[in-house]
Amino acid sequence: MSRLLEIRDLRTSFPGERGRGPQARVHVVDGVSFDLDRGEVLALVGESGSGKSITALSALRLVPKPGRVVSGEVRFEGRNLLELSVGEMRRIRGKRIAMIFQEPMTALNPVLRVGDQVVEAIQLHEPVSRAVARDRVRALFAEVGIPDPEDRLDAYPHQLSGGLKQRVMIAMALSTRPEILIADEPTTALDVTIQAQILGLLRNLQRDRGTAILLITHDLGIVNELADRVAVMYAGRLVELAPRTQLFSNPLHPYTRGLLASIPALATPGARLHEIPGVVPSAGHWPTGCRFAPRCSERFEPCEAQDPAEATREGGRRVYCHLIAPSASGAASGATSALVRPHHKGGR
Amino acid sequence: MTPSLEPYLISNLATLCLLVGLAFIVRVVRRSRLWSEAATSLWRRRRLALCVLGVYFAIALLDSVAWKGGVPEDAVGVLPNAPYSAIDRIFLGSSESSYSAPFAEVEFYGGRPLRYPGAHPLGTDIIGRDVLFMALKGARVALLIGALTSLIAIPLALMFGVGAGYFGGRFDDFVFFLISTLASMPGLLLLIALIMAMGRGTLSVCVALGVTSWVGFCRLSRAETLKLRELDYVRAARVLGVSELGIIFRHILPNLAHLIVITFVLMFSGLVLSEAVLSWLGIGVEGSWGQMIDGARNELSREPIVWWNIAAAGSALFALILAVNAVGDAVRDVLDPRTLRDAP
Numbered sequence: 001m002s003r004l005l006e007i008r009d010l011r012t013s014f015p016g017e018r019g020r021g022p023q024a025r026v027h028v029v030d031g032v033s034f035d036l037d038r039g040e041v042l043a044l045v046g047e048s049g050s051g052k053s054i055t056a057l058s059a060l061r062l063v064p065k066p067g068r069v070v071s072g073e074v075r076f077e078g079r080n081l082l083e084l085s086v087g088e089m090r091r092i093r094g095k096r097i098a099m100i101f102q103e104p105m106t107a108l109n110p111v112l113r114v115g116d117q118v119v120e121a122i123q124l125h126e127p128v129s130r131a132v133a134r135d136r137v138r139a140l141f142a143e144v145g146i147p148d149p150e151d152r153l154d155a156y157p158h159q160l161s162g163g164l165k166q167r168v169m170i171a172m173a174l175s176t177r178p179e180i181l182i183a184d185e186p187t188t189a190l191d192v193t194i195q196a197q198i199l200g201l202l203r204n205l206q207r208d209r210g211t212a213i214l215l216i217t218h219d220l221g222i223v224n225e226l227a228d229r230v231a232v233m234y235a236g237r238l239v240e241l242a243p244r245t246q247l248f249s250n251p252l253h254p255y256t257r258g259l260l261a262s263i264p265a266l267a268t269p270g271a272r273l274h275e276i277p278g279v280v281p282s283a284g285h286w287p288t289g290c291r292f293a294p295r296c297s298e299r300f301e302p303c304e305a306q307d308p309a310e311a312t313r314e315g316g317r318r319v320y321c322h323l324i325a326p327s328a329s330g331a332a333s334g335a336t337s338a339l340v341r342p343h344h345k346g347g348r
Numbered sequence: 349m350t351p352s353l354e355p356y357l358i359s360n361l362a363t364l365c366l367l368v369g370l371a372f373i374v375r376v377v378r379r380s381r382l383w384s385e386a387a388t389s390l391w392r393r394r395r396l397a398l399c400v401l402g403v404y405f406a407i408a409l410l411d412s413v414a415w416k417g418g419v420p421e422d423a424v425g426v427l428p429n430a431p432y433s434a435i436d437r438i439f440l441g442s443s444e445s446s447y448s449a450p451f452a453e454v455e456f457y458g459g460r461p462l463r464y465p466g467a468h469p470l471g472t473d474i475i476g477r478d479v480l481f482m483a484l485k486g487a488r489v490a491l492l493i494g495a496l497t498s499l500i501a502i503p504l505a506l507m508f509g510v511g512a513g514y515f516g517g518r519f520d521d522f523v524f525f526l527i528s529t530l531a532s533m534p535g536l537l538l539l540i541a542l543i544m545a546m547g548r549g550t551l552s553v554c555v556a557l558g559v560t561s562w563v564g565f566c567r568l569s570r571a572e573t574l575k576l577r578e579l580d581y582v583r584a585a586r587v588l589g590v591s592e593l594g595i596i597f598r599h600i601l602p603n604l605a606h607l608i609v610i611t612f613v614l615m616f617s618g619l620v621l622s623e624a625v626l627s628w629l630g631i632g633v634e635g636s637w638g639q640m641i642d643g644a645r646n647e648l649s650r651e652p653i654v655w656w657n658i659a660a661a662g663s664a665l666f667a668l669i670l671a672v673n674a675v676g677d678a679v680r681d682v683l684d685p686r687t688l689r690d691a692p
Contacts, residue, residue, distance in 0.1 A: 111602045125589065
């Protein structure tokens with residue numbers, strides 16, 4: 001499989017609380033690396049403030065000011081997007097990589113007809129006439145399941161429901177047939193029934209068109225429905241990246257285990273729901289060593305002293321935890337969690 | 349002097365351009381469903397105010413078209429070679445030699461018979477000019493000041509306000525420096541200083557008023573742009589690869605439209621009133637209602653009182669400003685998408 005998008009050691013920083021000196025900058029995304037293959041759904045999971053949205057915006061070079069990408073590479077089909085000119089980048093945005101946002105209520109311009117907005121998105125990247133573009137929008141509206149597409153073309157955003165607006169947004173994002181669709185919490189603002197419809201729609205589109213989706217969410221239920229692989233982020237860093245089935249059946253990182261144990265559906269009915277003690281430290285107040293260490297029930301000496309090394313397992317799985325042996329060699333692979341138990345007890 | 353440079357020809361040309369522009373706007377409004385619906389709805393809400401505005405506009409237009417010749421050469425005070433507008437021609441040579449009360453047969457002081465007894469519905473002023481004629485002439489001046497100054501101030505405010513709000517950084521600092529500097533000077537003094545520096549005349553009064561009145565709307569548009577800039581549809585446009593100027597013209601400015609309309613209307617009436625203040629200080633525009641009011645100041649202390657001069661100018665001013673405010677209010681209700689009703 002060819003790599004469509006490769007993100008290598010991405011660092012994005014914002015000015016800290018004290019002044020403008022370069023030392024005071026806070027790395028909101030701190031050394032994140034992952035790949036996205038053609039036609040794949042990769043979920044970027046994490047709590048609020050873990051840096052998942054900023055990671056996606058960094059890839060598009062749309063980090064809101066005064067933040068900026070300090071280092072790293074974002075390779076799209078081999079080209080580093082961070083080195084392209086503004087004009088070249090603009091031709092990639094929307095045309096090759098599209099994005100949909102969390103809040104469909106505000107994602108459409110209230111004074112323009114929704115059909116015109118999608119038509120303009122097409123005409124921005126392709127030299128087609130208005131009539132041709134309009135025909136395409138009509139077909140797109142039908143494809144994303146908008147009833148009466150002909151009438152909806154001339155509707156204003158306030159005349160549409162939240163679910164319909166999100167469908168229009170998806171139609172707009174898909175209008176130029178992008179290779180990658182970044183979906184930033186696409187269903188968070190919607191009713192549960194509409195959520196299911198939109199997820200079904202995204203899955204169908206991904207299957208039919210082969211669009212790769214970078215799904216940003218904090219909802220593990222959505223991840224389970226849609227994702228092929230999952231990248232878990234915590235405090236600006238990747239903690240675990242694994243194929244979905246492996247992650248759900250055998251989570252390695254204590255944070256991932258904690259997240260999965262917190263899902264009501266997976267917990268024992270009637271039992272008290274698991275919670276991870278404490279809160280995510282805010283950016284700039286991150287501890288040294290493993291950033292999850294202060295909240296981790298299984299921490300031992302090295303956790304707070306040094307950064308955990310990368311541990312790789314089969315299936316492209318990566319974990320960043322001192323409990324996990326760095327090499328995949330020997331008996332460590334497979335029954336890892338069973339193996340680390342004695343180690344961890346010894347640490348206490 | 350070459351004929352092409354004479355002021356009356358420029359005025360005629362400007363009127364022609366205005367009419368062509370108006371016809372173009374009417375055509376656009378008729379073609380678009382949204383705009384024609386808005387226009388109908390506006391007409392339904394404010395019939396009287398729109399009629400009043402129409403009358404003022406018509407008078408101003410009639411007063412803007414002037415030509416030479418065709419005047420009775422024997423009439424009093426008529427220059428045979430000067431250009432006269434349509435309004436001028438109606439009242440040509442109808443002046444008396446002193447005050448006359450409305451519909452009076454004789455002069456107000458002294459009782460000498462008038463040249464045109466009963467022909468002055470609003471009387472005449474101290475040098476015998478017909479007050480109705482002067483009040484009608486004031487309409488053109490008022491509309492000119494309101495429109496021209498708004499055309500100077502609003503684009504200026506939008507350019508600085510939207511630019512500062514959208515781009516931020518150094519430009520924002522620069523605009524704020526400008527705003528603070530202007531705001532720290534007494535407005536009236538700056539106005540007077542500007543008019544003195546540029547010389548008197550309609551254009552310099554308009555420029556001076558424009559320069560001193562854009563600050564408020566600039567702040568407003570900056571604040572609104574700051575809000576709009578962070579909205580998802582602007583971010584979405586950026587993700588789609590729309591250029592910065594494209595975003596400003598397609599997404600920011602249309603969403604400021606209701607503010608522009610409201611500001612235009614409030615500014616318009618405010619500017620007409622400011623001109624009256626300037627006239628009272630003696631630096632206004634020739635032939636404005638403000639000048640009439642200024643000239644009538646001392647007449648109120650006469651015995652018996654001369655009231656028709658100030659009454660005519662005051663009512664003309666009052667009616668125009670009331671109509672403009674009423675229409676502006678309705679325009680905002682109709683245009684703001686947040687108050688727009690679903691099409692039936």
